[in-house]
Amino acid sequence: MISLHAHARLPEPDTSARVALACAGLSGNRHIGHALKAAPADEVIGRCLDGTDTGLPDEVAFRVRTLVNPGLVASVLTSTAHDGLTLLTPVDARYPAGLGRLGAAAPLILWVAGDAGLLGEEPVVITGGTRPDAQLRHEIVETATKTAQSGRTVAAAARRGVDELAAESIRAVEGRLVSVATTLRQLEPRPGEVVVSENPPYLPAVIAAQVRTPVLLAAIAEKVIVADARPGTSAYRTAVAAHALDRPLGVLGNPEHGVRGDRVSTLVDVERLV
Incomplete structure (x- = not known):
C-alpha cells in the first residue's frame, strides 16, 4: 500500500491509489483496468512495489514501481480538496455510466469541477x-x-x-x-x-x-x-x-x-x- 501525508484525508485507500495511478499516466491502461477487476487499486500498487506477482506485463508493473510517488499523490489530493474539486471513481453513482462502454480502458478516476x-x-x-x-x-x-x-x-x-x-x-x-x-x-x-x-x-x-x-x-x-x-x-x-x-x-x-x-x-x- 502507498502511504500518504496525514493532511491528505480520504474516504478510502482505493481512491488515493487510483489518484496515484492517474498521476503515473496509467488511467485508461487496459492492463491496469483488468487488474482492478480482481483487486483494489491500493493492493495492485502494493504488489508492484513488493515485486510480487501482479499479472501485469513487466513494463506496466515497472511503470507503477517507478512513477507512483506518495508525496506527489498527497500534494495532488490536498490541492484537489483546496480547490473544491470532486473525485469520482466508477463506484460513485455520479460517475458517467457511458464510460463503461470503454471496458477496461475506462478512466480510473475523474476530477470534476462544477455540478x-x-x-x-x-x-x-x-x-x-x-x-x-x-x-x-x-x-x-x-x-x-x-x-x-x-x-x-x-x-x-x-x-x-x-x-x-x-x-x-x-x-x-x-x-x-x-x-x-x-x-x-x-x-x-x-x-x-x-x-x-x-x-x-x-x-x-x-x-x-x-x-x-x-x-x-x-x-x-x-x-x-x-x-x-x-x-x-x-x-x-x-x-x-x-x-x-x-x-x-x-x-x-x-x-x-x-x-x-x-x-x-x-x-x-x-x-x-x-
Whole structure:
C-alpha cells in the first residue's frame, strides 16, 4: 500500500491509489483496468512495489514501481480538496455510466469541477474543428441553442472553435453544459455546468491524454454531432470513437472530410439520431 501525508484525508485507500495511478499516466491502461477487476487499486500498487506477482506485463508493473510517488499523490489530493474539486471513481453513482462502454480502458478516476449531478444524463455531444466558416458557425449556434432549449444536456470539448461556440450558445440560453477537458487548469464552470477530466489538473497534460479526451467525449454521449471534423483532428477522433462505440453520429455542414454520419441541420434531425 502507498502511504500518504496525514493532511491528505480520504474516504478510502482505493481512491488515493487510483489518484496515484492517474498521476503515473496509467488511467485508461487496459492492463491496469483488468487488474482492478480482481483487486483494489491500493493492493495492485502494493504488489508492484513488493515485486510480487501482479499479472501485469513487466513494463506496466515497472511503470507503477517507478512513477507512483506518495508525496506527489498527497500534494495532488490536498490541492484537489483546496480547490473544491470532486473525485469520482466508477463506484460513485455520479460517475458517467457511458464510460463503461470503454471496458477496461475506462478512466480510473475523474476530477470534476462544477455540478457533478449533471453527469447522470447522457448528453448530446457537439464538437468540431477550430476554424468553422460563417455558414457553419450559424448552424452550430442554431443546433446547440435548440438542443439546449429542448431540455437536453449538451457536451463539448473544452477547446476553441466549434466546441467553444457550442458552449457559448448553451450559456446564452442558460442550458446545461458538460465540458470534457484534458486538464481542469484555468477552467471555471458557471452555474448549470460541469467540467470533467481524467487527468490530475496540477500536472502537465501528456500527448496520450490529449488523444484520450475525444474518446471520452464519445463514450459519455447519447448521440454525437460533429462539424468540420477533418482527419487527424480531435473531432475526427471523436467521430471514429462514436462509430466504434455504436453512438449515433450526425454531421453538421459539409461532410466532405470523410466522416460517415447522418446529415443534420434541425432539431428534428438531431432527435432522429437514435
